[in-house]
Amino acid sequence: MTKDIQRIGVPILEARGIQQKFGGFLALDGVNLVIEEGTTHSLVGPNGAGKTTLFNVLTQFIRPTAGATFSKAGTLPISSPMRSPGSVSSAHSKSRPYMLN
16 A cells, blocks of 8 residues: 655656666665655665665666656656756765774
8 A cells, every 4th residue: 555645846856666677686676756846855775775776767877677757847768867857966975983982
């Protein structure tokens, strides 16, 4: 059973049923995502969780095995990542544990 999402803005990017396979490895399995105008999102998770793979699908760097992405203008065509609409960025950080004396 899926729960209806309460929308607070106009969807500018949506992903439905995104699946990504690399050979026999299933990196993404049925990802659904709605990004609304005026909102900020982040992908957080451990190494190997599929964050970069999802980002690469959303920015059209790679083509998903299944599913579709939609923008405010309609279905996103598969094209060069340099022509991808909107403003998308990536930031990586590493935490460094340390001991306090």
